[in-house]
Amino acid sequence: QKEVEQNSGPLSVPEGAIASLNCTYSDRGSQSFFWYRQYSGKSPELIMFIYSNGDKEDGRFTAQLNKASQYVSLLIRDSQPSDSATYLCASATDSWGKLQFGAGTQVVVTP
Amino acid sequence: DTAVSQTPKYLVTQMGNDKSIKCEQNLGHDTMYWYKQDSKKFLKIMFSYNNKELIINETVPNRFSPKSPDKAHLNLHINSLELGDSAVYFCASSQDRDRYSGNTIYFGEGSWLTVV
Numbered sequence: 001q002k003e004v005e006q007n008s009g010p011l012s013v014p015e016g017a018i019a020s021l022n023c024t025y026s027d028r029g030s031q032s033f034f035w036y037r038q039y040s041g042k043s044p045e046l047i048m049f050i051y052s053n054g055d056k057e058d059g060r061f062t063a064q065l066n067k068a069s070q071y072v073s074l075l076i077r078d079s080q081p082s083d084s085a086t087y088l089c090a091s092a093t094d095s096w097g098k099l100q101f102g103a104g105t106q107v108v109v110t111p
Numbered sequence: 112d113t114a115v116s117q118t119p120k121y122l123v124t125q126m127g128n129d130k131s132i133k134c135e136q137n138l139g140h141d142t143m144y145w146y147k148q149d150s151k152k153f154l155k156i157m158f159s160y161n162n163k164e165l166i167i168n169e170t171v172p173n174r175f176s177p178k179s180p181d182k183a184h185l186n187l188h189i190n191s192l193e194l195g196d197s198a199v200y201f202c203a204s205s206q207d208r209d210r211y212s213g214n215t216i217y218f219g220e221g222s223w224l225t226v227v
Contacts, residue, residue: 098159
């Protein structure tokens with residue numbers, strides 16, 4: 001059973017619209033949650049992390065965490081073509097960096 | 112300056128061969144990792160070292176052997192390569208923090224291994 005689940009997409013989003021990405025996790029011991037962006041042929045880069053229930057905003061990105069529902073989401077406002085990438089959700093149960101990744105959601109922003 | 116660098120970037124080799132991938136980080140981090148990303152883009156941890164000590168060893172065939180000569184280097188040696196070993200191998204590093212600070216992991220650019 002996969003511990004972190006994401007819709008694989010592709011998620012097609014018009015330029016300027018809001019992209020909404022969802023992620024669920026099965027390990028209730030998970031403490032921290034991360035969103036990574038990965039362009040094709042490149043390495044993952046961290047966008048945001050969140051550990052408390054509620055919303056966390058950083059620029060055009062907002063992460064939302066609901067531990068009761070075991071649900072994490074990422075909103076991308078004012079989507080740009082440069083946001084076209086695969087977005088990886090990950091969870092961690094401790095500080096050692098053993099991240100459990102989802103398979104990623106491909107986002108395609110269309111002009 | 113590249114923070115986490117790994118070599119080679121591309122590697123094509125025959126089944127049964129032995130190969131190594133080298134990784135170095137200049138961030139001063141205490142922890143280094145090897146992650147494997149398969150053809151379905153699923154990224155999975157293989158090993159983690161903290162100050163040269165192995166702390167995470169996932170269910171990985173013992174043909175894979177990591178070595179950390181110092182905390183800035185973590186190499187991966189693979190014996191008797193198999194077709195299923197074809198994947199992208201990412202080296203990564205992080206500084207130990209608690210969950211409130213966010214244990215940001217920085218990834219290298221990846222090593223594309225193709226076994227033929």
